[in-house]
Amino acid sequence: MRTDIDIATYKEKLLVEKAALEAELSEIGQKNEQNPDDWEATSPDVNRGETDPIDRADNIEELENNTAIVGNLETRLEHVNNALERIDAGTYGYCIVSNEPIETDRLDANPAAETCKAHMED
Secondary structure (H helix, E strand, C coil): CCCCCHHHHHHHHHHHHHHHHHHHHHHHHHEECCCCEEEECCCCCCCCCCCHHHHHHHHHHHHHHHHHHHHHHHHHHHHHHHHHHHHHHHCCCCCCCCCCEEHHHHHHHCCCCCCCCHHCCC
């Protein structure tokens, strides 16, 4: 476990971000009943049988947009959850590629960072 960083501060930042991500996800999606770690986009009922094709097209477009947003938020939530798991495991702050310490400025910018700067693109 790293002793040169304040892990409690990073954990608090991650928990705040997790709550914000889940709140944002709940505004445009819902948890999958079969898999609570999975979120599904919601929108006005696209199968309501509305007579106006423009309204129907708008609803379909909203569902497509929400699906893309949910995917991005879900990915970010996964990274945050993984970072919290690394804190519990005592491996937080170490690059998952090289096992070298992740730079403090990188963790400050992104507490869920999994890699050091040298492996950002890996």
